[in-house]
Amino acid sequence: MDPAVPLMNPAPFGTDVDRGFKKAILRLVKGGPERLAIEAGQIDAIIDPESGKVILLPATQRVLIERKAGFRSLIGLAFDWYWELDDQYRFVSYRGATGDVDDFSEGIIGKALWELSTDNMSEADWRTHRQQLEWRVIFRDFEFRRVDRAGGEQYLSISGEPIFDDRNQFKGYRGITRDITERRQAAAQEPHRFDRAALDALETPIAVLGESGVVLSANKAWNRFAATHSGVGVGVAAGYNYLAVCDEACGTEQVDGRTIAAGIRQVIGGERAIFRYDYACNSLRGRSWFALTVTGIAGNGNACAVVSCEDITERKNGELLLELEFTVARCLADAGTATAALKSVIRVVCETQGWNCGRYFCMDQSAGALRFIESWGVPSAIIEQFLENSRGMAFRPGAGLAGRVYQTGQPLWIVDNARGAGVSLTALAPETGEDGACVFPVTADKVIGVLAFSGSKVREPDHRMLQAVQSIGNQLGRFLQRQQTADVLRRSEMRFRVLTNLTSDWYWEQDRDFRLTQVVGCSAFGTTDILGLTHWDLPHVVLVDAGWAEHKAQLAARWSFCDFEFATAYPDGEHAYYSISGEPVYDEAGTFTGYCGTGVDITKRKRAEIALRESEARMRAAMASGHPVGRGRSRRKTS
Amino acid sequence: MVRKKKDPGASGPVAATAVVMVLYITDSGPNSVRAVANLEAICKEHLQDNFRLEIIDVLQYPLRALADGIVVTPSLAKLFPLPTATVVGNLSDKSDVLRALGIVE
Numbered sequence: 240m241d242p243a244v245p246l247m248n249p250a251p252f253g254t255d256v257d258r259g260f261k262k263a264i265l266r267l268v269k270g271g272p273e274r275l276a277i278e279a280g281q282i283d284a285i286i287d288p289e290s291g292k293v294i295l296l297p298a299t300q301r302v303l304i305e306r307k308a309g310f311r312s313l314i315g316l317a318f319d320w321y322w323e324l325d326d327q328y329r330f331v332s333y334r335g336a337t338g339d340v341d342d343f344s345e346g347i348i349g350k351a352l353w354e355l356s357t358d359n360m361s362e363a364d365w366r367t368h369r370q371q372l373e374w375r376v377i378f379r380d381f382e383f384r385r386v387d388r389a390g391g392e393q394y395l396s397i398s399g400e401p402i403f404d405d406r407n408q409f410k411g412y413r414g415i416t417r418d419i420t421e422r423r424q425a426a427a428q429e430p431h432r433f434d435r436a437a438l439d440a441l442e443t444p445i446a447v448l449g450e451s452g453v454v455l456s457a458n459k460a461w462n463r464f465a466a467t468h469s470g471v472g473v474g475v476a477a478g479y480n481y482l483a484v485c486d487e488a489c490g491t492e493q494v495d496g497r498t499i500a501a502g503i504r505q506v507i508g509g510e511r512a513i514f515r516y517d518y519a520c521n522s523l524r525g526r527s528w529f530a531l532t533v534t535g536i537a538g539n540g541n542a543c544a545v546v547s548c549e550d551i552t553e554r555k556n557g558e559l560l561l562e563l564e565f566t567v568a569r570c571l572a573d574a575g576t577a578t579a580a581l582k583s584v585i586r587v588v589c590e591t592q593g594w595n596c597g598r599y600f601c602m603d604q605s606a607g608a609l610r611f612i613e614s615w616g617v618p619s620a621i622i623e624q625f626l627e628n629s630r631g632m633a634f635r636p637g638a639g640l641a642g643r644v645y646q647t648g649q650p651l652w653i654v655d656n657a658r659g660a661g662v663s664l665t666a667l668a669p670e671t672g673e674d675g676a677c678v679f680p681v682t683a684d685k686v687i688g689v690l691a692f693s694g695s696k697v698r699e700p701d702h703r704m705l706q707a708v709q710s711i712g713n714q715l716g717r718f719l720q721r722q723q724t725a726d727v728l729r730r731s732e733m734r735f736r737v738l739t740n741l742t743s744d745w746y747w748e749q750d751r752d753f754r755l756t757q758v759v760g761c762s763a764f765g766t767t768d769i770l771g772l773t774h775w776d777l778p779h780v781v782l783v784d785a786g787w788a789e790h791k792a793q794l795a796a797r798w799s800f801c802d803f804e805f806a807t808a809y810p811d812g813e814h815a816y817y818s819i820s821g822e823p824v825y826d827e828a829g830t831f832t833g834y835c836g837t838g839v840d841i842t843k844r845k846r847a848e849i850a851l852r853e854s855e856a857r858m859r860a861a862m863a864s865g866h867p868v869g870r871g872r873s874r875r876k877t878s
Numbered sequence: 879m880v881r882k883k884k885d886p887g888a889s890g891p892v893a894a895t896a897v898v899m900v901l902y903i904t905d906s907g908p909n910s911v912r913a914v915a916n917l918e919a920i921c922k923e924h925l926q927d928n929f930r931l932e933i934i935d936v937l938q939y940p941l942r943a944l945a946d947g948i949v950v951t952p953s954l955a956k957l958f959p960l961p962t963a964t965v966v967g968n969l970s971d972k973s974d975v976l977r978a979l980g981i982v983e
Contacts, residue, residue, distance in 0.1 A: 272966045273950045281967030282950045283907030286936055286943050293940050299907040306906055405939070 267294075318415035320344065324399070325411040328352070328372055332413075343385065343393070358392070359384040375401040375409060382419065394423040446475070447536070448544045450507060452482025452500075455542055464548060470520025470529065471496045481546065492520065499531060506535045507543045517551065526593075528555035553703075560707035563591045567711050577722040581613035584715055585690070589615060594694030595674060596622050598629050599681070600641050601688040601719075608633040609641050609689060625693070634689075640678045641689040648686050650679035650708050654699055679708040683716035690715070743837030747819070749773075750833040753794055763807075763815065763840060774819065779807040781814065797823040797831060804841065816845035897929040897979055898958035904951045905937050909968040913952035916969035924981050954978070 267285055268274055276282050283299040286292070295303065323332040328351045333344045347355065353365040360383050371378050379398040387393045399414025438445060444461035446454045457465075457477045465474050471492050475481050482503055488496025495518040502514035514533040519526055530551045536542045566587045574580030585597035596616030600609035611632050616622035634642035644651050653676045675697030681688040690712065700708065739746060745761030753773045758764075769777055775787050786805065793800045799822040806814045821836025901917060903910030914933065921929055936943045936951050946955060947964075954965040956979050963978035976982070 268949055270949075270966075272964070276950060276967035279967065281909050281970070282952075283904040283909045284936060284951045286940055286949050286951075288944060288949060291940050291944055293904065293936050295904065295907070299904060299909070302908050303905055 314415075317417075319418045320416040321413075322399075322416060323402070323411060323413040324351075326409055328369075328412065331411070343387070343395070352397070355385070357383045357385050372401075372412065377401070378414075392420065393418065394420045444548045446477075446481065446546045447542045448481055448503065448507070448546060449541045450543045451480065452503065452507070453480050454478060461548070464550075468520070468527070468529075470527070471499055471518060495520075499533075503533050503544060503546070506533045509535065511535075517555070519555075527552045553701075556701070557703045559591060560703055563587065564707060564710050564714070566591070567714055571714060571718045574718075577719050578613055580715070580718055580722070582615050584711070585613065585615040585692075588690075588692065588711065589617070589694070592692070592694070593696040594677070594692045595619070596626060596694070597690060597692040598626065599688055599690055600632070600634065600645075602645065602686070603633075606633070608635050609645055612688070640676060641691055644678045644680050644689050645686050648680050648682070650677065650700070650705060652677040652697060652700060654697060677708070679712050681712045681716040681719065683713075683720035687716050687719060739837060742839075743820075744840050745838045746835070747821075747838060748824075748833060748835045749821075751831055753834065756833065761838060763817065774805065777807065779809070781806045781808050794834065799823070800836075804845075806845075814845075815840070815842045817841060895928070895959050897925055897956060899929060899979070900932045900934060900946065900955045900957060902934050902936055902943050902946075902948045902951045902953045902955070905935055907951070910952045912968040912970065913954070916972070917954060917975070920969070920972060920975055920979075924976065924979075956980070 267287060268277065273282070277285075277296075280298070283296060285294045285296070287294060320333060320335050322330055322334070325331045329349055330347045330351075331349075333347045335344065343355070353360075353369070364383075368378070368381060377398075377400040381397045381399075383395060383397075385393050385395065396417045396419045397414060398417075399412040401412055402410040404410050438456075438458040439460075441458060442460055444458065444464035446457040446461045449455050454475060454477045462476055465476050471485060471488050475484050482500050485496040485500035485503070495516075499516055499518070502511075502516055505511045506514050512535050514531075516531045517528060518531065519528045521527070528551045530549045532547045532549075534545045534547075536545060567584050570583040570587060571580050574583060581599050585599065589595065589597050596614060598614040599612045601612045602608075603610045611629050614626045614629065616626050634645070636642050636646040640651050640653070674693045674695045676691060676693050677697050677700065678689060678691040680686045681690055740760070743760075744763075746757075746759040747755055747761070748757040750756050754771050755769055755773070756771075758769060761769075764777060774780075775791075786803075790800065790803050799820075801820045802818045803820070804816060804818045806816045808814055817838055818841045819836055819838045821834040824832050824835050826832050899917075901913060903913060917931070921931065934942055936948070943949075943951070948955065950966055952966075952968055954969060954975065956963045956965075959980060963980075965975050965978045969975050
């Protein structure tokens with residue numbers, strides 16, 4: 240800085256008043272240099288030697304006043320009130336930067352800060368503050384809260400510094416007060432803004448309820464949900480009473496509404512922490528499912544419960560279809576016949592999906608066409624007539640919905656609301672009953688038939704639905720194929736059994752130790768007596784060791800045997816004769832499990848042979864002795 | 879208020895011994911502000927760190943000024959080395975100040 244800067248105020252005594260003042264002060268100054276300096280305008284103030292007071296020259300006075308005003312204006316921007324305390328910490332001055340007086344500054348003079356009404360300060364807080372004052376330290380941003388006359392919260396921040404006099408004696412404090420209410424409220428709102436943004440970002444509709452059930456707050460998803468969905472709570476946005484809407488639900492929603500209202504009341508009343516409820520409602524896109532969860536809130540002002548409502552239609556439909564698949568499997572397991580299985584499967588599918596009726600068409604290979612086999616329908620004259628008309632129907636591959644499904648192996652569906660889309664349902668009426676229809680194949684390695692369902696609630700199937708119909712068609716197809724195989728086997732067994740009955744008297748089975756485990760059709764021994772015995776242990780068996788030894792050797796070698804004969808002796812000495820044939824039995828692993836075979840009572844034949852042999856012997860003896868055989872000799876009855 | 883300055887880059891004649899000065903001013907009066915600026919420039923150029931300066935605001939300590947025989951502000955009093963000297967005004971006359979401080983240009 241150049242020290243020879245020109246004077247800032249070369250004419251400090253420009254006016255008449257100033258010139259009069261100049262004369263007055265020159266009288267106070269004795270020295271020449273001082274007078275010269277005053278004349279040159281280089282002096283700011285004169286100190287009166289008598290009074291000791293400082294007399295500012297007019298130019299200096301103006302500059303100082305301007306600067307002080309500017310300073311005050313600047314610091315007025317930084318605080319709301321300026322204050323001074325005496326040495327007892329009582330307010331002796333309290334002035335607003337704008338000159339305004341509020342209810343806090345009224346009556347403040349003469350009181351200490353802790354004697355004023357504050358809202359959030361404890362005795363400990365004040366003790367700490369007073370200690371600061373006692374230590375004469377500068378304190379900054381000492382904040383407290385008070386309730387103003389209008390009942391609103393006001394946050395004030397006080398900063399101060401101690402004042403000392405010339406002798407370094409403590410005189411009090413001076414400082415400023417700032418109203419930080421807006422800042423604190425903004426800071427308090429900051430987490431809420433974050434919460435709000437987070438809530439709005441959620442896809443799940445969420446609403447916060449007050450004690451009476453009024454929606455205090457709702458996120459954007461809830462507002463969208465309330466505006467676009469039907470069912471319980473439709474249109475309930477913030478400010479509406481959700482409980483009242485649930486209470487007033489009527490028709491099909493009455494039960495859901497009352498259940499939900501009861502659950503919410505329990506949560507709000509603290510009887511339970513959480514309430515969950517799944518409910519359904521019908522909408523334009525079909526039946527929708529929602530999972531309602533009500534969670535209690537404690538210690539958060541008016542908020543008492545949070546309600547979230549999640550659309551679980553897709554999941555629920557998946558569960559229902561899975562349940563349907565299990566039900567179909569159970570029906571097939573319980574069904575004794577193909578007819579019973581078809582009827583029960585068609586029924587559960589109709590009842591689960593809300594369809595009116597279903598029909599099964601089976602491919603008649605001999606005729607080369609699908610023929611009506613079985614059906615089920617809801618009790619209705621129209622449905623019964625429709626099913627009755629179906630009985631004579633036959634579809635060649637590629638003809639009609641059923642024929643096309645058989646040919647392509649892919650499901651087809653006609654949605655009822657296609658009515659307005661230019662689709663002529665009348666042409667399809669014989670197949671659909673002028674309703675929607677869903678037709679899918681029944682497969683067992685290949686397509687063996689077609690299931691056709693009709694109903695007004697048929698909707699376009701999603702991926703899961705297509706999976707389900709494929710699974711059901713596959714389960715049913717395999718069941719029908721097994722039934723067909725079982726029928727063939729049953730007929731074959733029947734023929735075999737008839738033939739067996741014609742060629743033998745009984746059927747027997749043995750375990751691996753050759754003990755009888757089953758004897759069917761044998762009255763000779765009595766089944767209860769001989770089970771667990773071997774053939775050689777049977778009662779009254781006439782043992783011929785050589786014969787049994789040969790038979791046992793055959794069994795040990797696992798050979799088949801045929802017409803092995805043995806005899807039993809009656810108590811009266813007569814004999815009965817039997818012939819058995821058998822073959823070894825192996826399980827799937829090739830392990831020997833025993834024998835099975837048939838038995839024939841050959842007593843008559845054997846006795847006839849014995850009688851014949853005896854007769855021949857007598858004849859030869861008579862001829863040898865020359866005596867003829869007498870005609871009147873009695874013969875023993877052998878039967 | 880006491881200021882002690884050191885400026886290694888100082889130029890011009892330098893006082894041999896430490897100079898003790900008191901500058902009496904009036905708050906931020908225009909001549910007082912000017913006097914402080916002028917004195918700082920002179921000290922920087924001629925005294926380096928070889929001085930002790932006390933600045934007294936007479937608005938705060940009027941009796942101190944009277945006791946020191948000061949009746950107008952701004953006034954610079956050189957107390958040491960002797961002899962004492964006083965310069966009245968905003969110190970815009972540099973030679974006058976140097977002469978009072980005992981520094982010959």
